[in-house]
Amino acid sequence: MLKETKLYSVLFMKCPVCREGDFLKGHPYKFSSMGKVHKRCSCCNTKFELETGFYQGSYYVSYALGVALFMAVVLLNYIFREELTPSSLMISFVVSLIVLFPLLYALSKIIWAQFFFNYDRTASKKSKVTSA
Template identity: 70%
Template sequence: MLKGTKLYGILRFKCPKCQEGDFFKGHPYKLGTMGVVHKRCKACDQKFELETGFYQGSYYVSYGLGVALFIAVVILNYLFRETITPTSLMISFILALIFLLPLLYSLSKIIWATMFIKYDKDAIINHQIRLDNDSRTQK
């Protein structure tokens, strides 16, 4: 997968701007840090929460991911089961949702942020140049 594509940053949970720094403080399945986003990228200093309540919009993405999961569960049930009842379909959907909920939650946040933060291949270099010219960092 090529660096610089939106999919690269999303699947690797990297900063949408530089695709180097980590977006989340921990793994999606580590319950203590599940879905906790860094305030800024450690590599390029991009602010991840662009405004107060920024990630409330990720609920729309989460809804879309849930619908896609439901469609995938229905298709897999029709492909691999001989008889399908509404009860078995609902049980398989609930089980898939329980196991994939942390992943869907994290994906919805990073997809939402990627929609608003543009990739910049020179983000790290530009950040280092700004630090070199900042009088507060010089001794």
């Protein structure tokens, strides 16, 4: 049942249609393939790029994730530090952004894809039938 949710697809970076094939070509922190999306799903053969420049819309999602990250950094600094200075806050921002940038980049693409693809529990079965 968890596999049918969009959250499963986002967390495990799986195909938004069949939830089985990998969405990205590599791990988000593997810099040679960072953020590269497969052209098609290996299980259900869904084409991931609907049109040229399709993932440019993921910049909006990336912006929202960045704002959420910065809000979390401010909150954590406020909770765990006695004295909150602008320089310590800026250092926290920069360090968290450097560490989490590859993950945010990959998450923004998979979240963007969730807006345009719907789960189809028979998708992987259809592909196996047509390829046999």
